[in-house]
Each structure stands twice: as C-alpha cells, then as structure tokens.
Amino acid sequence: MTNNHYDLIGVGIGPFNLGLAALCEPVDQINALFLEQKPQFQWHPGLLLENTSLQVPFLADLVTMADPCSQFSFLNYLRAKSRLYHFYFFEKFHIPRREYNHYCQWVAEQLSSCRFGERVEAITWEENRQDFAVKTKRVDGTHFTYHCRNLVLGVGSIPHTPACFQNVPSERIFHSAEFLHKRDRAYQCQSITVIGSGQSAAEVFYELLQAQETYGYRLSWHTRSQGFFPMEYSKLGLEHFSPDYIHYFHSLPQDKRDQLLAGQDLLYKGISFSTIANIYDLLYERSVADNYPDVQLASAMEVKEVEKAGNGYRLVYRHLHQNQPYTHETDCIILATGYHDKIPDCIANISHLIQWDEQKRYIVNLDYRLALTQDIPNQIFVQNGDLHTHGIGASDLGLGAYCNSVIINTLVGRSVYPVQQRNVFQQFGTLT
Structure with a gap:
C-alpha cells in the first residue's frame, strides 16, 4: 500500500468519524485516513459552557458501545488523566460537555490516521484506477492528492440561519454556535433577545440570565414553538435511539419517514x-x-421581518395563535435556531455517482452506504447525514459506535464488532 492510497478516507473529524478512526485502529484489513480542516478536534466550541452536561450517558463515548475494552474508552481516558476517583465521587452518569471535548481531543492525539489542518477541496472518481482521488489543501498552502477505494462523509451539520436574518447587517446578530466567542459583545448591549426553544437556546438564556445583574441588560427569550417544553427522556422513549428503531424506521416509505419525523421534535429537540x-x-x-428581573419569555412568536433600527434591530413577529403582529426592538439577537445538513462542496464532481431523492437528499442504505448510480466495487458511506432515512438517532452520540460497527463490518465483510439484534423491550412495527 503506497503512502497516499487508502482503503478508506474520512472527510471531516467530528465525534462519529473520530469514533470510526478509533475503532478502525486495531483492524488490520482497513488502512484509513481521516481529514479535517480545523487545526484540532473541537466539538461545538461556542457552546462549551461551564455547568453544561452531555445529554447522553458517558457510555456513549467513541467506542464503548462497540468495544468496552478499547484503549480509547472514556474510562481509560479518566485513568490516563488520574481522574478515576474524581469521577467515582462525582457520581453522575452525564459528564461535563467540556470534558467530553477534551476526551475526544485525547483520542485524536493518539491516532495517526487523523490529520487536522487539511481541507478536502475536491473529490473525483478515476475510472481507470477504480478509486477516488481526494484533493486537499493544507494550512501551509500546499496541495496534496490521496487515493482511496472507499469514502465516508462525516462533515456533520451547520448552523441554520432563518431566511429573514440572512441579509441584515449582522455585527450583533449571531448563531448560538458562536456564543462563547461573541458573548462579551452581547454583554455590552442594553438589550438581548434569544430566539429558539431547544437546549442551546435554554443554555444561552440561562448564562445571560446569570450575568444580567452584573451588566444590566434587558433579556428576552422568544420562540415560534408552542412553549418551552422538556425533552422526552423516559426510558421507553429513549428506546427510539436504538438499532431496533433504526431498522424499523428505515423499512418505511420515505413519505412516512418524513411524516414521523415531523411529530418527533420533543424526542430530540426539547430542553433538559x-x-x-x-x-x-x-x-x-x-x-x-417584588423585584422582578427585566426578562420576557414568549412562545408561539414567529419572526416575519428583521431590520436595522438605530444601533439595534427591529423584529416583527406574528403570534401563531392570535394571528396578531408584534414589534420588538433589541440591540443583540442570538439565534438558537438549530442546524441543518449540508451537502459538502467537495463532492460536486462525484454527485453524478450518487442517487438522490425527490428533495435532493442522499438515498442511504441501512448499512450507511449511499445508493450509487453505477455498479462499482467502491462505497461511499455517510455519517450523521441520514436523519431522513435512519430516524431521530442519526446524530445521537449513543448510536455512533453502532453506526461505525456496521460500517467496519460492511467494509471487511465479517463481524469485527458484533451487532446485537434485540436491544429494547418494546416492539416497533407489526406484532409478530
């Protein structure tokens, strides 16, 4: 195997592809390389607030659900950092978000297959070689081309900015994904408005609420959702984040999948x-x-227009129940409006090889392979871009090791990491 030809190249290094790299490490049959444009692993750095926890148990690390004995487990990280007894006395199942990020950095530093500071700019299919050419640009400006038999796309999702905000001068309008980097800018304002109703919105609002007495701003929290509701976190509800539910969901027609997803927001979008x-x-x-803080919480408020107003902004809402307009002025707007999947620009030259559904989304097989237009021996896998085909667990960290087990088993053609068939107590679909 030459030094620039691989069995598998991963585009992007988030938790899913990092977990795949870790699980590939002891598998001799897979020579893998993973490429990331950032200089080091960073997981939602703008939201690594103190006193915020991962929303899944620590067992949902990069490897444990596939290989509890792996050297890359969270427990082994604690041992390496002399924190086992600290964690033992911590007595919590959900770990600090900042520690999860540091754990992932610890894993990435040990994997020679992970290369940071290298942006994938283009991928082409080379018919004569029967492989993919992956063209990159490194931080020093140099370009390099790798070749591989298989690809795995793990670029994740990007912050979503509603259309009405996209053409407004945005010095003090920013997404919650940038909150830590721009928090001081918000602190200097006389009024701040948070828009959204999920976990990120709640965490940003709480951080601002704690600092309100220090800085003296007016604080508003608005959402078009019906209220500020908790995420469904019952044990039977959590069974929807299982391989069993993936199999059931994937077996449904696409129109039924889309219909189901539209009604499952509180399974993965609510607040803890x-x-x-x-x-x-x-x-x-x-x-x-009677010393009420200068705080406003309002739901069922949909933003229709945004415009500059002096040094701040004017928001025009429509109340979804009363169908009445409402005008609100604020100096700073923080958009906790979620994320959406983006087809990476680097695959433009191979898009003709990929089958797309009517909404221009990937058609993804149960084993995370993209459906292709040509019968070739090479495969393209996708990570965390399959919500529409695999259901609400697509981005759940607890299913990352399962997803990676399936990918590795598919590549090697045998069960390197056994996958259990029965993981829940309830049955999805028709009774048998």
Missing part, C-alpha cells in the same frame, strides 16, 4: 428538565420582594 429547573429557580430567586 435540569436546565428548565435552573432557569425557573433563578427567576424565582430574582423576583423575591
């Missing part, structure tokens, strides 16, 4: 009970002796 409790408790504490 603890965050809601923290917000409410602080509002209660601050309101003692």
Whole structure:
C-alpha cells in the first residue's frame, strides 16, 4: 500500500468519524485516513459552557458501545488523566460537555490516521484506477492528492440561519454556535433577545440570565414553538435511539419517514428538565420582594421581518395563535435556531455517482452506504447525514459506535464488532 492510497478516507473529524478512526485502529484489513480542516478536534466550541452536561450517558463515548475494552474508552481516558476517583465521587452518569471535548481531543492525539489542518477541496472518481482521488489543501498552502477505494462523509451539520436574518447587517446578530466567542459583545448591549426553544437556546438564556445583574441588560427569550417544553427522556422513549428503531424506521416509505419525523421534535429537540429547573429557580430567586428581573419569555412568536433600527434591530413577529403582529426592538439577537445538513462542496464532481431523492437528499442504505448510480466495487458511506432515512438517532452520540460497527463490518465483510439484534423491550412495527 503506497503512502497516499487508502482503503478508506474520512472527510471531516467530528465525534462519529473520530469514533470510526478509533475503532478502525486495531483492524488490520482497513488502512484509513481521516481529514479535517480545523487545526484540532473541537466539538461545538461556542457552546462549551461551564455547568453544561452531555445529554447522553458517558457510555456513549467513541467506542464503548462497540468495544468496552478499547484503549480509547472514556474510562481509560479518566485513568490516563488520574481522574478515576474524581469521577467515582462525582457520581453522575452525564459528564461535563467540556470534558467530553477534551476526551475526544485525547483520542485524536493518539491516532495517526487523523490529520487536522487539511481541507478536502475536491473529490473525483478515476475510472481507470477504480478509486477516488481526494484533493486537499493544507494550512501551509500546499496541495496534496490521496487515493482511496472507499469514502465516508462525516462533515456533520451547520448552523441554520432563518431566511429573514440572512441579509441584515449582522455585527450583533449571531448563531448560538458562536456564543462563547461573541458573548462579551452581547454583554455590552442594553438589550438581548434569544430566539429558539431547544437546549442551546435554554443554555444561552440561562448564562445571560446569570450575568444580567452584573451588566444590566434587558433579556428576552422568544420562540415560534408552542412553549418551552422538556425533552422526552423516559426510558421507553429513549428506546427510539436504538438499532431496533433504526431498522424499523428505515423499512418505511420515505413519505412516512418524513411524516414521523415531523411529530418527533420533543424526542430530540426539547430542553433538559435540569436546565428548565435552573432557569425557573433563578427567576424565582430574582423576583423575591417584588423585584422582578427585566426578562420576557414568549412562545408561539414567529419572526416575519428583521431590520436595522438605530444601533439595534427591529423584529416583527406574528403570534401563531392570535394571528396578531408584534414589534420588538433589541440591540443583540442570538439565534438558537438549530442546524441543518449540508451537502459538502467537495463532492460536486462525484454527485453524478450518487442517487438522490425527490428533495435532493442522499438515498442511504441501512448499512450507511449511499445508493450509487453505477455498479462499482467502491462505497461511499455517510455519517450523521441520514436523519431522513435512519430516524431521530442519526446524530445521537449513543448510536455512533453502532453506526461505525456496521460500517467496519460492511467494509471487511465479517463481524469485527458484533451487532446485537434485540436491544429494547418494546416492539416497533407489526406484532409478530
């Protein structure tokens, strides 16, 4: 095998592709390379706030659900960092988000297959070689071309900015994904408005609420959702984040999948009970002796227009129940409006090889291979871009090791990491 030809090249190094790299490490049959344009591993760096926790248990690390004995497990990270007893006395199943990020960096540093500071600019299919040419640009400006038999796209999702905000001067309009980097800019404003109703919106609002007495701004939290509701976190509800539900969901027609997803928001988009409790408790504490904080929470408010107004912005809402307009002025707007999948620009030259559905989305097989237009021995896999085909667990860290087990088993043609068939107590679909 030459030094620039691989069995598998991964585009992007987020938790899913990093987990794949870790699980590939002991597999001799797979010579893999993973490329990331960032200089080091960073997982949502703008939201690594203190006192925020991962929303899945620590067992949902990069490898444990596939190989509990792996050297890249979170528990082995704790041992390497002399934190096992600290964690033992911590007595929590959900770990700090900042520690999860540091754990992933620790894993990435040990994997020679992971290369940072190298942007994939274009991928082409070379018929004569029967492989993919992956053209990159490194931080020093040099270009390089690798070749591989198989690809795995793991670029993840990007922050979503609603259309009405996209053409507005945005010095003090930014996505929650940038919150830590631009928080000081918000602190200097006289009024701040957070838009959204998920976990990120709640965490940003709580951080701003805690600092409100120090900086003295007016604070608003608006959403078009019906309320500030908790995420479904019952044990039977969590069974939807299982291989069993993936199999059931994938077996459905695409129109039925889309219909199901539209009604499952609170399974993966709500707010944790603890965050809601923290917000409410602080509002209660601050309101003692009729000393109510300058805070406004409003739901069912859909933003229709945004425009500059002096040094700030004017928002025009429509109330979804009363169908009434409402105008609100603010100096700073933080958009906790979620993320959406983006087809990476680098695959433009091989898009003709990929089958697309009517909405220009990937058609993804159960084993995470993209359906192709040509019968070739090479495969293209996708990570965390399959919500429409594999269901609400597509981005769930707890399913990352399962997804990677399936990919590795498919590549090698045998069960390197055994996948259990029965993981839940309930049955999805017709009773048998």
